Amino acid sequence: MSGLEKKSGRPLSQNTEALDRLITTLRSGGSNVAGLLLLLIVLSGLFSVLMPRMFPTITTLQAMALQIPVLGLLSIAMAVPLISGGLNLAIIATANGSGLLMAWILTGLMPPHAGGATLVIWLSAALVAGLAACILVGIVTGLLVADIGVHPILVTLGTMTLIHGLSIFLTRGRTLSGFPDFLIAISNNSWMGVPISFFIFAVVAVIVHALLTRSKLGIRIHMIGSNLEATRYSGVSTRRVLVWVYVISSVLCWLAAVLMMGQLNSAGADFSQSFLLITILAAILGGVNPYGGFGRILGLFIALWILQVIASGFNLLNISPHLALASWGLILIFVMAVKRVAAIHSLTLIGRRSQKDIQTKPISGERPEDQQ
Amino acid sequence: MPRLFETLFGKTESALGVATVVICIVFSLSTPYFLTVSNVVNLVQAYSVTTILAAGAFVVLVCGGIDISFTATASAAQYLAASLLTHYGFSAVPALALAAALGISLGCINALLTHYLRVLSIIVTIATSSVYYALLVYITNAQEIYNLPDWWSNKFTFIKYVSPNGDVARITLPIVIMIAVVLLTQYIMGRAKIGRQIYAFGGNPEAAERIGIGVLKVQLFAYGYLGFLASVAGYVQAARVHQAVPTAMAGQELNVLAVAILGGASLVGGVGTVGGVVLAVMFLAVLQDGLNLLGVSSYFFGVVTGLAILVSISMTGYAEKLARRRYTTGTQS
Numbered sequence: 001m002s003g004l005e006k007k008s009g010r011p012l013s014q015n016t017e018a019l020d021r022l023i024t025t026l027r028s029g030g031s032n033v034a035g036l037l038l039l040l041i042v043l044s045g046l047f048s049v050l051m052p053r054m055f056p057t058i059t060t061l062q063a064m065a066l067q068i069p070v071l072g073l074l075s076i077a078m079a080v081p082l083i084s085g086g087l088n089l090a091i092i093a094t095a096n097g098s099g100l101l102m103a104w105i106l107t108g109l110m111p112p113h114a115g116g117a118t119l120v121i122w123l124s125a126a127l128v129a130g131l132a133a134c135i136l137v138g139i140v141t142g143l144l145v146a147d148i149g150v151h152p153i154l155v156t157l158g159t160m161t162l163i164h165g166l167s168i169f170l171t172r173g174r175t176l177s178g179f180p181d182f183l184i185a186i187s188n189n190s191w192m193g194v195p196i197s198f199f200i201f202a203v204v205a206v207i208v209h210a211l212l213t214r215s216k217l218g219i220r221i222h223m224i225g226s227n228l229e230a231t232r233y234s235g236v237s238t239r240r241v242l243v244w245v246y247v248i249s250s251v252l253c254w255l256a257a258v259l260m261m262g263q264l265n266s267a268g269a270d271f272s273q274s275f276l277l278i279t280i281l282a283a284i285l286g287g288v289n290p291y292g293g294f295g296r297i298l299g300l301f302i303a304l305w306i307l308q309v310i311a312s313g314f315n316l317l318n319i320s321p322h323l324a325l326a327s328w329g330l331i332l333i334f335v336m337a338v339k340r341v342a343a344i345h346s347l348t349l350i351g352r353r354s355q356k357d358i359q360t361k362p363i364s365g366e367r368p369e370d371q372q
Numbered sequence: 373m374p375r376l377f378e379t380l381f382g383k384t385e386s387a388l389g390v391a392t393v394v395i396c397i398v399f400s401l402s403t404p405y406f407l408t409v410s411n412v413v414n415l416v417q418a419y420s421v422t423t424i425l426a427a428g429a430f431v432v433l434v435c436g437g438i439d440i441s442f443t444a445t446a447s448a449a450q451y452l453a454a455s456l457l458t459h460y461g462f463s464a465v466p467a468l469a470l471a472a473a474l475g476i477s478l479g480c481i482n483a484l485l486t487h488y489l490r491v492l493s494i495i496v497t498i499a500t501s502s503v504y505y506a507l508l509v510y511i512t513n514a515q516e517i518y519n520l521p522d523w524w525s526n527k528f529t530f531i532k533y534v535s536p537n538g539d540v541a542r543i544t545l546p547i548v549i550m551i552a553v554v555l556l557t558q559y560i561m562g563r564a565k566i567g568r569q570i571y572a573f574g575g576n577p578e579a580a581e582r583i584g585i586g587v588l589k590v591q592l593f594a595y596g597y598l599g600f601l602a603s604v605a606g607y608v609q610a611a612r613v614h615q616a617v618p619t620a621m622a623g624q625e626l627n628v629l630a631v632a633i634l635g636g637a638s639l640v641g642g643v644g645t646v647g648g649v650v651l652a653v654m655f656l657a658v659l660q661d662g663l664n665l666l667g668v669s670s671y672f673f674g675v676v677t678g679l680a681i682l683v684s685i686s687m688t689g690y691a692e693k694l695a696r697r698r699y700t701t702g703t704q705s
Contacts, residue, residue: 158685
């Protein structure tokens with residue numbers, strides 16, 4: 001026992017030290033956020049040089065801030081399950097479903113031309129009903145994920161199909177429109193030059209960031225993402241944490257639904273379907289690890305700006321929006337390739353150092369882990 | 373009692389088979405229009421594209437990956453073939469061969485990126501599908517091609533059957549191609565060496581590499597085969613609707629994946645049979661058609677599909693839990 005310790009004591013501790021350092025940098029997301037910021041600055045600079053009179057203006061900035069919130073809220077709704085090692089394919093269906101419920105209350109139940117107190121009561125009733133529906137969806141999804149024990153992709157594929165099916169069945173594929181001015185004002189008005197919806201998004205992003213990094217629940221969400229079984233054996237009720245993950249995700253969908261209703265002045269079962277995969281793209285671009293356990297909302301926030309800068313820049317240059325979408329995909333592949341090269345580099349560094357020390361095959365080996 | 377549940381539900385294929393037979397009997401008894409030759413043939417024809425795509429998606433699932441770019445690939449291959457034929461005066465064989473080559477290469481790009489970037493294939497294919505799809509719509513301007521050549525859009529009839537009451541049933545090209553695809557996939561996954569290697573790699577990539585399986589080769593084959601089947605599906609889809617539309621198949625990828633998973637393919641890889649996938653398509657097809665004939669609104673079908681997926685994965689999850697418990701405690705009850 002002591003002989004073993006002696007033989008491997010110093011080198012092994014150095015080896016783990018290096019690994020620890022790697023894990024800390026990965027966890028803090030430092031290099032990742034810096035890299036994303038650099039990318040954002042390069043892209044903004046590029047478009048500013050190309051269009052010095054059009055791009056770097058307050059108007060463009062405002063337009064971008066108006067576009068980000070809905071996709072941003074949905075991306076956070078995707079990022080939280082991703083960090084827990086899962087995925088929520090039902091976010092768009094949930095948002096549309098609760099949007100339709102709120103729209104039905106506002107257009108079908110509320111007496112037309114309601115004003116004053118009646119309007120306030122009906123509006124709050126609609127919002128509370130939508131929120132309650134989303135919380136219910138979250139609880140059911142979380143329980144299914146925790147108890148069935150199959151991958152969340154499968155569970156949420158099922159809930160997505162079911163919720164979307166219910167929306168289609170109840171509306172017969174129609175859309176509902178015509179909402180109170182208050183709802184429309186939230187999504188379209190500005191306060192001190194900044195769109196109100198962007199304020200909402202920013203506040204939510206800060207809250208979720210704090211929740212994930214500072215609270216007990218947040219740490220447990222990360223732990224589950226790293227190793228669910230180990231977390232369970234360390235005495236954490238993984239079931240409760242999973243339910244929280246999907247409740248948070250669904251509540252964010254509700255917020256997105258409220259903003260979407262205001263922006264479009266209508267609600268439907270098939271709105272924004274194309275956002276589903278883009279939210280995953282944004283989250284991964286923002287440094288969320290697809291295997292779970294790692295990810296920062298700050299990175300996601302910058303990633304959303306990168307995507308929006310590309311979209312707005314292409315739009316101002318009169319380049320097809322389809323090419324913007326294509327370049328979003330290419331940017332993600334590019335960032336993943338850079339990370340891969342960086343991972344190979346840092347792991348061979350560790351390998352070389354420990355090899356010099358202990359003259360044996362390094363623990364981390366030539367085959368780097370899939371952890372990026 | 374748990375044993376009974378396991379024998380009943382443990383194997384997805386048998387559960388699906390039983391469920392399909394049961395609903396077939398129920399529908400045949402409740403409506404005279406269900407079990408007619410023409411209805412069955414039409415049903416098979418309507419689901420030919422889904423079956424072909426699901427067979428390809430299944431191979432990638434067995435390989436341990438998830439590809440969601442195949443509808444973009446199918447649309448791209450379909451459009452390439454259609455424009456080569458109508459605008460550039462190609463004859464049938466080279467046009468279709470080029471379309472198949474495009475499908476295979478797009479699939480191989482996915483395999484190469486997945487292999488070298490070491491990222492989950494679902495992430496890679498989300499990126500590539502937005503690239504493929506956006507480029508396709510940009511290049512084609514989302515314009516349809518209507519004037520497909522006769523041999524493509526005209527329905528080849530292999531067998532024509534007229535029932536006593538005058539219903540006509542035609543075995544057409546989509547059905548024949550679908551059957552060929554299913555048999556080919558069954559041969560590859562059940563008999564050929566590469567198929568066994570795909571199962572091995574999907575079950576345990578590390579072990580597969582150590583026993584000398586060419587890891588990159590296996591992935592190239594699986595994703596390339598899906599790309600090839602996507603081009604076939606693109607061809608069949610255009611034959612059914614008589615036109616090539618770049619956006620026709622957008623958004624179908626998750627539905628097709630749901631079918632493959634319902635059929636027993638696991639996301640972890642290494643599990644599943646072609647028969648299961650075919651049964652899953654049959655189950656959903658029969659369910660939708662029967663409900664239609666019974667006068668249930670077709671709007672209700674999404675609810676049914678969602679419930680079917682949730683029930684199916686619950687049963688698989690329950691069976692796995694039982695198996696695990698028996699394995700860990702060693703009880704023989």
